[in-house]
Amino acid sequence: MGKSIGIIISSEHPRFDCEYKKTFSALGYDVKKYIMDFVPGHGFNDDEKKLIKDHMENARDFLRGCDAIIYARSYGAFFINGISYIRSFFDVPVIFSTESIIKNIKKYGNKIYTITPYAQKRHELEIKWLNHYGIRSMASLSLGRDDGYLRYIEPYDLNEAVKIANKSLNIDAIYIACTFMPGISGKNIIENDSKIPVISANGAILNDFLELNL
Incomplete structure (x- = not known):
């Protein structure tokens, strides 16, 4: 079975195909996309943290079986506590754009x-x-x-x-x-x-x- 990678992006991201799908497919990986709805803010307040929790629970299920995850946005992941929280939802390596x-x-x-x-x-x-x-x-x-x-x-x-x-x-x-x-x-x-x-x-x-x- 081939390797696969899950990529979490904003709903407004304009370059999924050319930046991610084309790149990782050429490296031999199947690519799965999970879209997070764009909302204003940075993922810091309680409502935003609840949104992140809901999305990460869904992403964990949707991307199950992937060999690695890329969190290709900054929302909720500017600082180490947010990065650690999001990473805790997955049991495979997670790469954060910010990190x-x-x-x-x-x-x-x-x-x-x-x-x-x-x-x-x-x-x-x-x-x-x-x-x-x-x-x-x-x-x-x-x-x-x-x-x-x-x-x-x-x-x-x-x-x-x-x-x-x-x-x-x-x-x-x-x-x-x-x-x-x-x-x-x-x-x-x-x-x-x-x-x-x-x-x-x-x-x-x-x-x-x-x-x-x-």
Whole structure:
């Protein structure tokens, strides 16, 4: 029997096929998708925690038999207590985009150039979250897109942002936020001519998945 992977995503995620299904199918895995309804918030308050509990119980049943799980969103998983809680629902390895981002950035250091697709308020929250883990955004760029407009960011847009980031001095890596971004499917375009390592949310997920060596 072949290996299978379960991927938990937001209902608004625009790139399941090109970022996940195509990538993991090419590696020889069957791919199952569990969709969590998008709701405002970060998964911190009691109502949001109840929503996470209900979804994880359903996801556990729906993804039963998978050899690994990818939680490809940040909702409820910004910090270790939330990550541990979600992980407790499964008896197979669970990769979190948030956890993978931090781990992969720290392979290079803790001084980064942060690129986010978000408008300014959410952009600043991303920088604050990184700082919680000791990662300093020495400079940053917000592409000013939120909500449905995130889906219209293409690899060439991100390549232009990476070119700007390459002009920065004294940074260890360039970080591209958000699993909605084409970090795997557009990797060659995004990172073209970059002299500084580039870590995208989805690229970090893939790196950690490959380390499982399933």
